[in-house]
Amino acid sequence: MASFSAVCNNGFLNFKLNSGVNNGNTKSLKRNSTICYSPVLIPSLGLCSAGKLQHLLLWRSKFRSSFYDGKTGVHLSGFCGGCKSQNGMSCKSSFRPLSSEKSRDEESHLRKRGNGNLRKRFSLRLKTRLRLLKIRLKGVSIRSMLNDFGMFLRRNIRRMTLYTSISVALGMCYLFLRLTALPSPKIVPYSELIASLQNGYVTNVLFEEGSRRIYYNTDSVGTENSEDKSSVLNLPNENAAETVAIERVVSKTGLASRVDVFKKFSRPRASTPEWQFSTRKVDRDEKFLLTLMRAKGTAYSSAPQSILMSIRSLLITIISLWIPLTPMMWLLYRQLSAANSPARKRRSNNQEVTFDDVEGVDVAKIELMEIVLCLQGAMNYQKLGAKLPRGVLLVGPPGTGKTLLARAVAGEAGVPFFSVSASEFVELFVGRGAARIRDLFNAARKSSPSIIFIDELDAVGGKRGRSFNDERDQTLNQLLTEMDGFESEMKVVVIAATNRPEALDPALCRPGRFSRKVVVGEPDEEGRRKILAVHLRGVPIDEDADLICNLVASLTPGFVGADLANIINEAALLAARRGGDIVTREDVMEAIERAKFGIGDRQLRPSTISKELGKLFPWIPSLMGTIDTRQDGLQGSLGYQTLS
Numbered sequence: 335m336a337s338f339s340a341v342c343n344n345g346f347l348n349f350k351l352n353s354g355v356n357n358g359n360t361k362s363l364k365r366n367s368t369i370c371y372s373p374v375l376i377p378s379l380g381l382c383s384a385g386k387l388q389h390l391l392l393w394r395s396k397f398r399s400s401f402y403d404g405k406t407g408v409h410l411s412g413f414c415g416g417c418k419s420q421n422g423m424s425c426k427s428s429f430r431p432l433s434s435e436k437s438r439d440e441e442s443h444l445r446k447r448g449n450g451n452l453r454k455r456f457s458l459r460l461k462t463r464l465r466l467l468k469i470r471l472k473g474v475s476i477r478s479m480l481n482d483f484g485m486f487l488r489r490n491i492r493r494m495t496l497y498t499s500i501s502v503a504l505g506m507c508y509l510f511l512r513l514t515a516l517p518s519p520k521i522v523p524y525s526e527l528i529a530s531l532q533n534g535y536v537t538n539v540l541f542e543e544g545s546r547r548i549y550y551n552t553d554s555v556g557t558e559n560s561e562d563k564s565s566v567l568n569l570p571n572e573n574a575a576e577t578v579a580i581e582r583v584v585s586k587t588g589l590a591s592r593v594d595v596f597k598k599f600s601r602p603r604a605s606t607p608e609w610q611f612s613t614r615k616v617d618r619d620e621k622f623l624l625t626l627m628r629a630k631g632t633a634y635s636s637a638p639q640s641i642l643m644s645i646r647s648l649l650i651t652i653i654s655l656w657i658p659l660t661p662m663m664w665l666l667y668r669q670l671s672a673a674n675s676p677a678r679k680r681r682s683n684n685q686e687v688t689f690d691d692v693e694g695v696d697v698a699k700i701e702l703m704e705i706v707l708c709l710q711g712a713m714n715y716q717k718l719g720a721k722l723p724r725g726v727l728l729v730g731p732p733g734t735g736k737t738l739l740a741r742a743v744a745g746e747a748g749v750p751f752f753s754v755s756a757s758e759f760v761e762l763f764v765g766r767g768a769a770r771i772r773d774l775f776n777a778a779r780k781s782s783p784s785i786i787f788i789d790e791l792d793a794v795g796g797k798r799g800r801s802f803n804d805e806r807d808q809t810l811n812q813l814l815t816e817m818d819g820f821e822s823e824m825k826v827v828v829i830a831a832t833n834r835p836e837a838l839d840p841a842l843c844r845p846g847r848f849s850r851k852v853v854v855g856e857p858d859e860e861g862r863r864k865i866l867a868v869h870l871r872g873v874p875i876d877e878d879a880d881l882i883c884n885l886v887a888s889l890t891p892g893f894v895g896a897d898l899a900n901i902i903n904e905a906a907l908l909a910a911r912r913g914g915d916i917v918t919r920e921d922v923m924e925a926i927e928r929a930k931f932g933i934g935d936r937q938l939r940p941s942t943i944s945k946e947l948g949k950l951f952p953w954i955p956s957l958m959g960t961i962d963t964r965q966d967g968l969q970g971s972l973g974y975q976t977l978s
């Protein structure tokens with residue numbers, strides 16, 4: 335007895351044969367095999383929505399009938415053969431295999447019906463697919479597709495124009511080459527031309543001017559002897575009817591041979607080349623060749639290559655050259671593209687930073703504030719005959735806030751701010767870096783009053799003549815020229831930052847260029863406290879922020895602004911890691927430890943190492959005078975041992 339079950343899953347009905355149908359039919363279902371029917375495949379299936387039993391006709395070739403139980407929701411289990419379902423539902427007709435091993439008649443009958451079944455199955459599948467396609471097409475709106483396409487075109491108009499022009503040009507080239515294509519003559523060795531001449535087969539010869547190519551035709555006798563005369567003269571040897579007709583003409587007209595008949599009556603075919611053979615002239619053999627041709631009475635002449643052919647060969651040469659050159663041209667285009675220009679790329683309107691966000695560098699702030707006042711016109715320096723400083727050089731260790739200061743200047747002055755890294759001027763092609771500098775200064779001049787900020791100036795501002803890098807020297811020269819080129823009323827200030835002022839070319843630091851040198855040094859404890867207060871502004875902390883600032887500032891001598899910002903960020907991350915909503919003192923302390931000793935094996939921290947050593951050799955701490963205060967309950971001023 336065969337049993338099966340049906341499970342409706344996500345709109346699909348899975349039929350499972352629980353026991354095998356072993357009737358020898360190769361198409362019969364195997365035990366536990368599962369077939370997946372889409373709802374579209376079973377059109378009458380109301381799926382789980384119908385609340386009553388539905389009788390379905392399924393896959394007629396495999397089942398006569400089966401049941402779908404809408405009452406139980408989605409699941410149906412039935413026995414076939416016994417005509418009783420597990421759910422107590424009766425089956426109209428018993429479960430039967432495709433064919434019976436016992437009944438040969440039925441088998442043959444089925445085989446006869448096979449084609450019809452196949453067609454039905456095919457049409458059923460096609461219908462299903464068509465229905466699916468219809469459903470999908472319903473969801474597609476042509477208008478929205480057109481809108482999207484239009485938007486894409488508008489956004490990429492330049493690129494699309496370029497691609498279209500290239501495609502059109504290539505298409506036209508292809509068309510031209512196809513239209514001007516001529517059947518080419520057979521290329522033969524030079525010796526064959528001499529042999530044909532000596533035998534008197536050659537009828538006429540053409541020397542191509544400007545090249546060593548020789549074209550020639552031979553007469554019928556020569557071609558009769560040649561290997562493939564039929565291919566040369568296109569004689570219709572194979573066509574029996576045509577041969578008979580030609581023979582008849584030969585007998586009637588008395589023409590010498592089939593070849594003459596062919597020549598007289600046949601129209602020149604498109605595939606027949608104008609010249610049958612072509613060869614290359616051998617050097618210093620012209621005299622012999624001409625003597626031979628004169629002796630044999632061969633007609634010869636010379637002509638230049640036709641214009642069409644010249645254009646054709648030129649086109650082929652250009653195309654074949656362009657294929658390998660295209661990647662290089664693309665690279666060049668990218669390099670030269672104006673879109674890559676830093677002047678354009680770096681135009682920044684992000685003027686969020688103000689002097690309130692920079693702390694611990696008060697002297698530098700005062701110096702730069704003066705420039706802001708000049709740019710805003712708040713300070714009348716001109717009445718005293720003073721000039722706006724053209725360049726300000728911010729010097730100091732990494733992370734002390736040089737870039738931040740420059741951004742604050744831009745933010746306070748409310749003028750366009752062009753920020754570039756000097757390494758962006760270091761280019762592959764000589765002269766390109768200089769061109770970029772020119773672009774940058776031109777853009778800044780156009781939007782005057784404005785500020786140019788060049789970070790890591792030493793990348794291009796190093797002393798000249800120390801290397802063979804011509805490109806870098808040219809870029810620096812251009813920078814010097816541009817800084818000289820500002821007119822006094824032009825309100826463009828160049829702020830540059832460097833960690834290595836000693837490496838700069840002296841010409842850069844002379845008065846009139848980067849005349850103002852502002853040192854942005856490491857902050858003191860008060861500075862660190864202020865910087866921490868800036869970075870703790872938006873961070874929820876479980877204690878008084880001032881207390882934490884004081885604590886951290888006291889624990890972090892030598893730390894610069896970037897380190898302190900990093901500590902606060904790490905603390906917030908640690909709090910988030912443990913799932914807390916608020917940053918605790920412990921998080922901050924761990925962040926300091928991480929900043930000081932790095933993230934890694936806790937056992938490698940000096941405190942841990944000394945603790946372990948202390949256990950092994952109790953006399954070491956007293957000898958070194960570094961007794962762990964925490965062990966004795968002695969702690970730092972704020973409950974923590976100073977780590978530095």
Ligand SMILES: Nc1ncnc2c1ncn2[C@@H]1O[C@H](COP(=O)(O)OP(=O)(O)OP(=O)(O)O)[C@@H](O)[C@H]1O
Nearest residue numbers: 691692693732733734735736737738865895896899
């Ligand atoms: N004085 C400061 N006040 C507030 N935050 C600071 C200060 N200095 C540094 N920071 C923080 O450190 C980050 C990095 O600073 P910045 O890029 O300005 O350093 P830098 O001196 O330009 O470094 P480099 O020389 O390596 O370019 C800033 O974004 C800021 O969050």
